[in-house]
């Protein structure tokens with residue numbers, strides 16, 4: 303029986319360990335802090351609070367497929383239907399998100415023509431996408447790409463706030479090929495992003511407005527973690543940090559702060575800097591590339607208010623254009639987005655902070671969230687409960703050049719037999735992608 307060692311107990315590591323178990327390997331997983339990693343659901347007094355990720359997109363099927371394998375089908379929930387799903391704050395007022403967005407691209411001309419997000423000139427410029435020729439081959443900064451195809455207004459008032467709310471950091475320099483390969487593909491295949499999106503959306507049956515684009519579990523994202531933990535009973539060593547690794551006898555020797563292990567297969571399911579710390583002493587050829595993946599911080603402030611004295615909110619939330627000068631990237635109205643996240647009569651609001659704003663410290667984050675809320679809703683309300691979470695350098699950014707860095711990392715990885723690097727740093731930052739990554743790597747190593 304092959305022995306598999308997984309270092310890191312976020313969803314990438316848990317999925318890798320699960321796959322190893324399914325394939326009959328003997329698996330051990332070391333996690334230094336808490337199982338689930340960035341997934342942090344707090345369940346208390348009738349609240350289900352996600353201080354970390356709160357949704358998986360359905361059209362990336364790997365998280366929900368794993369959930370079904372683990373018997374969680376009945377616990378999968380969709381968002382509450384809402385038309386429009388969300389708003390964007392531009393020029394001092396909330397504008398409905400146009401219907402039928404393909405990632406960030408308007409796929410219907412009707413809603414594009416009607417939206418108040420763009421000026422008439424901005425709409426005209428966006429429609430030029432229908433006629434513009436294809437751009438150059440190769441990678442490109444996401445901001446430049448959107449402006450080239452659809453104009454500055456679509457970038458500033460729609461694409462930047464939307465992607466800043468998902469990826470955090472500065473979306474301008476995200477790599478088109480690494481973060482949005484499907485948009486490059488649309489241009490390659492259809493030339494026009496709008497025409498290509500129209501075709502893509504016809505095939506895809508989920509939409510933001512229909513409430514079926516995003517999914518979670520009745521008990522929050524941690525329900526998936528709990529099911530994996532139950533399945534991996536006996537294999538998990540929590541509170542144990544891997545401190546050194548070295549190739550040994552065709553496999554690996556792993557040292558932790560508590561013990562020593564040997565395994566034929568070693569999966570590092572860690573943030574890139576932590577993987578670099580373990581690999582650097584071995585002379586790993588792509589240590590610099592690992593360290594060159596930029597990370598930025600994120601933070602969330604979740605506030606529970608008495609609904610009876612709280613202003614009406616519409617949709618699932620609001621995102622802010624940077625020009626509006628809010629501290630947060632946006633607010634999610636959790637009680638309106640998901641069923642049963644708070645007791646009756648509670649308005650549950652979550653502010654999302656990214657970059658340097660996220661590192662301000664708990665007191666300042668709370669002040670900033672309340673100030674933003676007051677400015678947005680015109681009300682000074684005292685929350686009944688508050689949950690604050692901080693993810694220092696917690697989000698990798700796939701900036702231009704990411705695919706070159708990844709190629710170098712993969713080449714160096716191949717030099718070391720029985721090693722895999724998986725997780726959010728590499729082939730997709732979302733929960734579905736890290737699950738796919740962990741399972742794929744283990745299948746390849748155990749089959750090969």
Ligand SMILES: Cc1cc2nc3c(=O)[nH]c(=O)nc-3n(C[C@H](O)[C@H](O)[C@H](O)COP(=O)(O)OP(=O)(O)OC[C@H]3O[C@@H](n4cnc5c(N)ncnc54)[C@H](O)[C@@H]3O)c2cc1C
Nearest residue numbers: 310312313314334339340355356357543544725726732733
């Ligand atoms: C605020 C926030 C909101 C998000 N929202 C969404 C969302 O809505 N939908 C979505 O799909 N994605 C979302 N994401 C992204 C997603 O949550 C993460 O990318 C994903 O959970 C990362 O999983 P991972 O296993 O790669 O890494 P992690 O979860 O970071 O796990 C790595 C683990 O390795 C452990 N570790 C580190 N060093 C060592 C060591 N030496 N020895 C042992 N263990 C070690 C760490 O303690 C950690 O538990 C969000 C992220 C954040 C921060």
